[in-house]
Amino acid sequence: MTSPRRLLILLPGGQPHVLDCGPLRMSFREAPLTGTLLAALVPPDLSLDVTLVDGSVSPIPMDGKFDLVAISLITGMALKGYELADHFRARGATVVLGGIHVSLLTEEARPHADSIVVGYAEQTWPRLLRDWCAGRLLPEYRHEGPAVIAGLPLPRRDLQKPFGYVMPRTINATRxxxxxxxxxxxxxxPLGWSTRPVGDVVADVRSLRGGTFAFHDLNLTDDVDYAKELFAALRPLKKKWGGLVSTKVAKDPELLDLMADSGCSYLLIGFESVSPAALRGMHKGFNAPGHYHEVVSSLHSRHIVVQGCFIFGLDDDTPEVFRHTVAAIDELRIDIPRFALYTPFPNTRAYRRLKAENRILHENWRYYDTQHVVIRPRLMSPEELDRGFIWAWRESFKLGIASKRVRFHRNTRISAVGNLAYRLYGHRLKSDADRFPPAMPASPGRT
Ligand code: SF4
Known part of the structure; x- marks a missing residue:
């Protein structure tokens, strides 16, 4: 009897928000769904022996013997992913690359793989596996347009590292x-928008052990009617959950009530800036700083913890923006602030504009993780931006400030864990030369 062929599903790792304490390596974030869903989509009749590794929280089995290695890439992990792809190919494995970075820069990824997956993989991945098993793997599998996500199998969470994530149970309802x-x-x-049947989401939530979970959606309430139907269906399950939404959520009190009744206990919201001009500049004019108070208080009044993300390095940002933003966060009573740097991911509108203005410092994707300066800001130097960014992380999580923040909310545990984790993260950041790598030559395929 021949042994089953071995498939490694690999997320290369390099997430910035990771806590490393000796043998304990844990992500501050929710568990990713990509790997567990790809594992679930493996046709059972192929009898593959599946290993799932997230390099952010587990060692990568460099010496492992695998027949097929599938690597999912986001931009910040792309270069490491290519190195891993080359490594496993040299060891005789067939390598497949997919993920958002491959859809953004297909020609860059192609030389590192035997096959690439462009677009959503729900339909193409099982077909690819059948073709590979039959010895007729194609160089490319492409899905155009929105994801088809009705009737998906439950993610293989059993393959995920136990205790690897602050929130191990994640769910997807929209794409x-x-x-x-x-x-x-x-x-x-242009992958469009799609919603998963509410019954499928409820079945997925029911399958979870434990009373808490997180939605992994980019913007859970973008379709308000769908969100209301979903929240009404979740209510009887009596679970607590968190997710990502936009500031628009506060416009609809019925939506907020349904959300709170369904067990929502925390939300991550991209406020991005307290400057209306900066928001218009990034095409996020629907965020209105004059209404941020209302957004936060409408959620607090329903006992929902607010994580707020703010971006530095926008065209209207002066060196005063850091103090200004940290003070505004305090005044708005945001429970868990988070900071990012304006990052022109390849082929985004920001990338094309900054490229045309010759303001992109380098294209070393390793630093495209929203935590490193990769552009020349308009009203300060890159070094000033870097120093101000680190100052904001540290200042905002000083013990006195963070503990005051934790005390004022009823949902103390979530707020306390979030503030502690980001305090540790901020203290690790150092403004040094390593934050600015030498420029790289342009890659083929970049437009
Ligand atoms: S940043 Fe903007 S476009 Fe992207 S998911 Fe959030 S609301 Fe949507």
Missing amino acids: GCRQACDFCVAPAV
Whole structure:
């Protein structure tokens, strides 16, 4: 009897928000769904022996013997992913590359793989596996347009590293986003918008052990009617959940009530800036700083913890933006702030504009993780931007400030864990030369 062929599904790792304490390596974030869903989509009759590794929280089995290695790439992990692809090919494995970076820069990825997957993989991945088993693998599998996500199998969460994530149970209800923020990869890859049947989502939630989970959607309430139907169906399950939404959520009190009644306990919201001009510049004019108070208080009044993301390095940002933003966060009573740098991911509108203005410092994708300066800002130097960014992380999580933040909310545990994790993260950041790599030559396939 021949042994089953071995498939490695690999996320290369390199996530910035990771806590490393000796043998304990844990992500501050929710567990990714890509790997567990790809594993679930493996046709059972192929009898493959599947291993799933997220390099952010587990060692990569470099010496392992695999017949097929599938690597999913986001931009910040792309270069590491190519190195891994070359490594496993040299060891005799067939290598497949997919993920958002491959859809953004297909020609860059192609030389590192035997086959590439462009677009959503729900239909193409099982077909690819059948072709590979039959010895007729094609060089490319492409899905155009929105994801087809009705009737998906339950993710193989049993393959995920136990205790690897602050939130190990993640769910997907929608795909894509219909907004057009210029820095975001969602509108850059025209993959459309789709919703999963509410019954499928409820079945997935029911299958979870434990009373808490997180939605992994980019913008869970982008379709308000769908969101209301979903929240009404979740209510009887009596679970607590968190997710990502836009500031638009606060416009609809019925939506907010349904959301709170369905168990919503925290939300991550991209406020991005307290400057209306900066928001208009990034095509996120639907965010209105004058209404941020209302957004936060409408969620607090329903006992929902607010994580707020703010971006530095926008065209209207001066060196005062850091103090200004940290003070505004305090005043708005945002429970868990988070900071990012304006990053022109390849082929986004921001990328094309900054490229035309000759303001992209380098295209070393390793630094495209929203935590490194990769552009020349308009009203300060890159070094000033880097120093101000690190200052904001540290200042915002000083013990006195963070503990005051934790005390004022009823949902203390989520707020306390979030503030502690980001305090540790901020303290690890150092403004040094390593934050600015030497420029790289342009890659083929970049437009
Ligand atoms: S609302 Fe969020 S997910 Fe949608 S385009 Fe803007 S940044 Fe991207």
